[in-house]
Amino acid sequence: MVRVWNDIMRTLSDMHTVALATAGHLLHFELAVACEIFGTPPREATAGWYDVLLCGPGPARVGPFTVEPEHGLERLVNADTVIVPACADIDVPPPPELIGAVRAAHESGARIASLCTGAFTLGAAGLLDGRRATTHWAHTAELSARHPLAVVDPDVLYTDNGSVLTAAGKAAAVDLCIHLIHLDHGAAVANAVARRLVTPPHRLGGQAQFVATPIQVTGDHLLADLLTWVRQRLDQPLTVTDMARKANMSPRHLGRQFRAVTGQTPLRWLLTQRVRHAQELLETTDESIEAVALATGMGTATTLRRQFKRIVGVAPDSYRRSFRSAKPSDR
Structure with a gap:
């Protein structure tokens, strides 16, 4: 299998060293996830596995x-894949030597992946410019x-x-690591790793983070x-005119206010709130999809399914199966 990152040709047999950037103050979950997933080969991995290295300039705080x-940052620069775990405090700049090493590794052809707030290190290294990126929803702004x-x-x-990948928080770090294994070793091996972790085999990156980002007003x-x-x-059926009348402002002024506060148009925000409410009902009630559609102003189950899938990334039925709280009788 041949891959091209930044116009540098590599084969899968070359891509075996995974360097975990261990510098500064890190959250322990994401580092442990990467160690577990890349450090433990499943039986199905018959074509070799990864050589996992902890690389940093010196002792690092990982949680408590x-x-x-075990290796310095010079080893990270020569790695095939570099994983940058989550930093504990985004207000503390990443160590300059780590930024330089991550940038140098990318320039040498390494694949760079951040987990959660590790994206801030990639940003400091200039690797996010012109690229799609994400991090934990609380820090995307x-x-x-x-x-x-x-x-x-x-x-x-x-x-x-x-050549540059980013993951959102916690569980999404698992998803990205499994995605990398899927790319390198195929679906069967990735699914084997997921089974060991008791996690869904492959959630697509385009799925939503399943959280309602709070609007600070x-x-x-x-x-x-x-x-x-x-x-x-x-x-209830609501229009921009209804909302503008309630706010005692013109629809145009309302639109400007909404974009300034939410980054969305009034109708887009309204649709998002309907879908978020649908998520809550799917998690906490036994209401049918049709009833949920009515309760959220979607009108029909068809409309709810279409809009829910577009915004959340999965169908309402799948969402309910994954996120519905267990009933007392099930505990």
């Missing part, structure tokens, strides 16, 4: 622990503000630009009362 990397040339998508599990904001009013009437 201190970890001593900050990632976009710091790196305006990046195309930050807050609603996906992960992005794959070939203070009580005295022009839209504060309107947003509450709309959320209480999601089962």
Whole structure:
């Protein structure tokens, strides 16, 4: 199997060294996930596996622990794949030597993947400019503000630009690691790894992060009362004119206010709220898809399925099976 990253040709047999960037203060979950997934070959991996290395400039904090990397950053520069785990505090700049090493590894042809807030290290190295990227939904706005040339998508599990990949938070880190194994070893091996982890075999990166990003609107904001009013009437037919009349402003001015606060048009925001409410009902009730459609103002099950799949990335039925809380009798 042959792959091209940044116009540098590599074969799968060459791509065996996975360097985990272990520098600064890291969250332990993402580092442990990468160690587990890339460090434990399944029986189905008959064509070789990865050589996993911890690389860093010195002792690193990983959660409440201190970890001593076994290799320096010069080994990371020569790796085939570099994984940058989540940093614990995005307000603390990544170590300059790590930024340089990640940039040098990419220039040498390595595949670079960040997990959760590790995307901020990739951004500091200039690897997100002109590329799609994501991180944990709580930090996507900050990632976009710091790196305006990046195309930050807050609603996906992960992005794959070939030589540069980014994952959202926690579970999405697992998804991206399995995605890499799928690329390198095929679906059968990736599915074997997923079975060992007891996780879905392959969630596409375009699926949503399954969270409702909160909109920060203070009580005295022009839209504060309107947003509450709309959320209480999601089962009713609402138009931009209705919303503008309630807010006592023109539809055009309403549109400007919505884009400034939410980054969306009023109708797009309204549709998103309907879908988010549908998620809640699917998780917490036994209502039919038709009833959920009516309760969220979608009208019909067909409309709900189409809009839900487009925004969330999976069908309502699949979402309910995955995220419905267990009943007391099931516990």
